[in-house]
Amino acid sequence: MNGNPQQAWAFKCSSQEENLCKTQQSANINGVLYNIITIRNPNEVLNVVNKKERREELLIENALMSSMFNKIWLTDWNSKNHLNLSMTEVSILEMLSSEGQKRAKELSEPLHITSGGITGICNRLIKKGFIVRARDESFDRRSVVLEITDTGRKAVQEAFDMRLEVISTHFSSLTDEEIKEWNRIYKKLLKQVISK
Template sequence: MNEKRIDNISSLYEIFFSLERKWTNEWNHHNEVGLSKTHLFLLKILGVEGSKRPSILAEQLNITTGGVTVLTSKLIKDGYVVKTQNDRDRRAYNLEITEAGRELLESARKQINEQIDKMFGMLSDGEVQNLKDIFYKCLVGK
C-alpha cells in the first residue's frame, strides 16, 4: 500500500471515529427515551424480525452474548422485552418485544429521525446510497 493511500485511510478512520463520537454525544444530549442507541436498535430488530435467541442478536449487533444480556436486562426490567421459552430447545430462551417496547420504539422514532436528518440531511439520495454501500463493503470485507 502506498503512503498516500495509508494517509487517506488513516484520515478516514479519524473522521469516522469523530463522527461516531459526535453521533453519540448528540444522542446523549437529546435523549428523551432514556435508552442507548443500541437498546433501540435491539428493540427494532425484535420489532421487525420477531422473537430471537440472544446469540442471534449478538451476531446482528456485533457484540458478545454477554453484551446482549447486559442490554436486555434493563429492557426486561423496564417491561420492553420478555424472555420466552425456545420451542425447539427447552433449555434455551428467546427474547421478544412487548407492546410497551413497541410503543417506546414508536415514541423514539421522532428523536431518531431528527438525529438522522441532522447527521445526513445535507447528503443527496445518491450520496446516502454510496455511503451505505461503502460502509456495508467495509463491514463485510468484500
C-alpha cells in the same frame, strides 16, 4: 554516472517498484536481500512512494473523521434520547420487533456481544418493561426466549424517529446523489469486511 540519466541505488524494491527498475545484482546486507538496481526514471519511483504515502494520509484522515463523526453522532443521539436507551438496546428491540421472539444467543451473535453482556442488557430492557422472558414450548420447555412488549414496540418507533432526526441534521448539507454515493461506498466496505 557521467551524463547517464540512470542512477544506481541499493534498496529493497516492492513489487510495484520492481517494474520501474532493472536489477543488476543482489547483495545481502545484515540478513536483508537488497537489489543493486539501475533506476530507469528516479521520479517514477518517487511517484510510487508518494502515492503510497498519500493513500496512508487519506486513510488516517478518514479514520480521524469517522471517529469524530461517531462521537458527534453519539452526543447528538444522547441529547435527544429521552428513552435512555443505548444503540445496542435499540438494535435488540428492533430485532425482536421485526423478527419475533429470540433466544439470547440469537441476539448476541449478530451484535457481537458476549453471553454475559447480552444477559445484562436484556435484564435492563426487562426492568424497563420493553421485553419479557417466555418459555419456548415449540423448541424445548426449558428454553427461554425474549419477546418484545407493546411498550417496547412503541420505544422502537420513537427511537426510529429520533435516529431519523439526528441523521437528517447530520446529512442536511448533502444532496440525494451524494448520500447515494456515500451508501454505495459503505456497502462496498461492509461487503469486504463481512466476507473476511
